[in-house]
Amino acid sequence: MPRDLRGFLKLLEERGQLRRITAPVDSDLEIAEISNRLLAAGGPALLFENVKGTDWPVAVNLLGTVERVCWAMNFEEPKQLEDLGRKLGMLQQPKPPKKISQAVEFGKVLFSLVRAKPQRDLLPPCHQVVLKGDEVNLDRIPMIRPYPGDAGKIITLGLVITKDPETGTPNVGVYRLQQQSVNTMTVHWLSVRGGARHLRKAAERGQKLEVAIALGVDPLILMAAATPIPVDLSEWLFAGLYGGSGVHLAKCKTVDLEVPADSEIVLEGTITPGEVLPDGPFGDHMGYYGVVEDSPLVRFHCLTHRRDPIYLTTFSGRPPKEEAMMAIALNRIYTPILRQQVPEIVDFFLPMEALSYKAAVISIDKAYPGQARRAALAFWSALPQFTYTKFVIVVDREINIRDPRQVIWAVTSKVDPERDVFILPETPFDTLDFASPKLGLGSRMGIDATTKVYPETDHQWGEPLRSDPAIAEQVTQRWAEYGLADLKLDEVDPNRFGYEMPPIRS
Template sequence: MPRDLRGFLKLLEERGQLRRISVPVDSHLEISEISNRLMQAGGPALLFENVKGAEYPLAINVMGTVERVCWAMNMEQPADLEELGKKLALLYQPRPPKKISQAVELGKVLFDVVKAKPSRDLLPPCQQVVLKDEAVDLTKLPLLQVYPGDAGKVLTLGLMITKDPESKIVNVGVYRLQLQSKNTMTVQWLSVRGATRHLRKAAERGEKLEVAIAIGVDPLVIMAAATPLPIDLSEWLFAGLYAGSGLHLAKCKTVDLEVPAAAEFVLEGTITPGETAVDGPAGDHMGFYGGVNEQAPLLHFHCMTHRKQPIYMTTFSGRPPKEDAMLAIALNRIYNPILRQQVPEIVDFFLPMEGLSYKAAVLSIDKAYPGQARRAALAFWSALPQFTYTKFVVVVDKDINVRDPRQVMWSITSKVDPARDVFILPDNPFDHLDFATERAGLGSKMGIDATTKVYPETDRPWNDELKPEPDTAKMVTRRWADYGLADLSLDEVNPNLFGYDIR
């Protein structure tokens, strides 16, 4: 049986992490207000069974904690995600093995790839009900209006599937869509995304771009779509690697695309290059309303299929913590091995949720020569497409815990001379939704070298850092219970002082 959203919701309910709400609730502002309050408190996933004016129930906050994201990935704790990252790193930039052990490890990963190959489902659940042409009515979906200043209702957690008109390579992405009519929506995306490349190529060929939107998929598939992949690798294959077995796909009814067979809803349509409509404003992950785009691509949907008694799954963006921030924390762990393979001197890195998940990064390096911190920062910005829009990079020594803001702030204040250690890169391609930049789509980046300086970075001798005497520290650890402090483990004293795991 294929994995699906329903199975994951059942797991959450069994673990006390799903709350059903049966009273009538409005998709205009009310659902997002309820969900946001529970998100801020680390509360459970919600299943609204009676949404006013809609024909289907709505699930939200499904991956609203890092713990639930791990469960979606068949794991129990964030540290396990790095093991998955090591496997992906071998595929992301494979290198000839130099030792037998490396060859064995690569062989295991390649065998996992064979097992992860997707298969075709001839009687897919997502096509139990088929609606075409005039029967397609998107207003029957419980689309949310999240903020009072939003221009309209939005679809936020659908997987958009497109295909390169030339190479036929499929791209899967998650974008915000705004309802325009009963069968049309506009899409908000960044110019570097795969679907935008496909639309440009379709325009050059004078063709329409076929599109499918899969809604209510297994959360694991959403994680695969959010993972940075080489351009010629399939998100479906990575989803199979995540799951440990191949994903079940279904051929769409009216377009030449495949979608997860167990999706709750599938929308099928096209984008005609040059056909646009006004999109926005809408609340965005930066914590502000995004601007108005007067030339947003317009999608026409001519077919909608769904399961019997389908469940609509959604989320929304805004100032953290939000559900997308929880996904980013988990992906941070997966990125680690991939990043270290491309920039070997990086020991660890962290994207703080409070830094909007990708706008600020902290790197630790094993410093061996002058100027290395700057080199590491420059390499980070170019390592993965997701890091193109990272505004601030702080580089610290390898013994600093990048997840502990106390240690990071100490490094900045004790090891940085701003005139020497802060460098600015002006006029970089940037996120249009970042209103801090003087010009839309063009901004600067800042690197901060918070490492211990070596000659010729400084001529001053650097005195020894204050550290406990090792033998005394070991003795105190050994005698901790003798002091009557056994009930106060170090983890319990201060496990999450700053709102996230600092260990």
């Protein structure tokens, strides 16, 4: 598959997962309303070919299912995401191989790193049309306004590229931008993000910060940019590791930055430290409108694009949304990395209904008292994105953490609130979380829902109910003999507790 947006759209169409909309539509509210309904139903990606006021098509909902996220990363099934996580984990914390097989495996990972090195294009497609100065007009871009209370039109799936003024190291992030005029936008990023750090450094040096916005890139690069894993590797290298070959980059026309050569649209500009405008409100991933915040103003002086460019966009909101599907896939990638940093963790899960990061359920192989609390504390500090996880529930390894019935059973049958619930007050928090008493400062809760051992309890724990293994196997073998062959039982985990009846499919 070609490593660009058009190649991915072609793949989706070949697999029956792209619907072209030729009827006229409005980028103001209408596109988002259509897309939102299909997202909720797990529907196909959409390409709107007749958007009012522009001749540029709009693509949306490309990553609206976990299956399509896997395809974007050149995988056919979610299991391969964990294989990628193991590869990244080896690079993050390399250990001397103890066996020849381990040495061979590590050698393969290093070879993958060599192949992932970015390449440079001298005649990139993104420079087929170049507009500078007064020719720059952001109104040509069919930016959407998703919700009626939104302050204006936004860019949501743009790669925001900046460079550390001190070291020259680039940062690639995905941040929301609000159009302010025909050549300016405000960028909304958290203070801990790479772009914000670069702006602070530029301010200390009395310099402007150069910025490039790449729109309509290979979705695989978007996944790499959305992966805040603490490895001293660039997002370009991550994308190369994800895709198995190096990303093709092109030098910008007016700023000293590089962008994906096959980008559909590229905006080049600068931020003057201290120059801000009100940004928002906008509907966000929490399911509410955010607050109005003064945000850095980007002044654009160059716009380049491919001939007949395609504008790729999405929007936030209460799940399911595309960002939630991306988070589910990233969850699978994080799992091996998290196990490497916190060995007692068997598995972890970030429920989509909890916004894919506000609550985590982790299972551990419990060996000593207090281990559940230790695991929760280690989880919060393991990766940057877990800083804003509000609730962590720790369960025993035999609990299926993706089955809410089992998790609730563990909480209600194994937790004494006074002993097993602990709260960390006044910790750094997401400014979009209105439940916090102070924006940017909130508490987090850990719940130990594991079986208690001495001295956590001074009495013997009850034995969980389980089926007799021999009888269970006998019933499985005689299922058709009972006249029930037309009723298919879902696969049953032998470690599941006997109180549960497996669901029946007709």
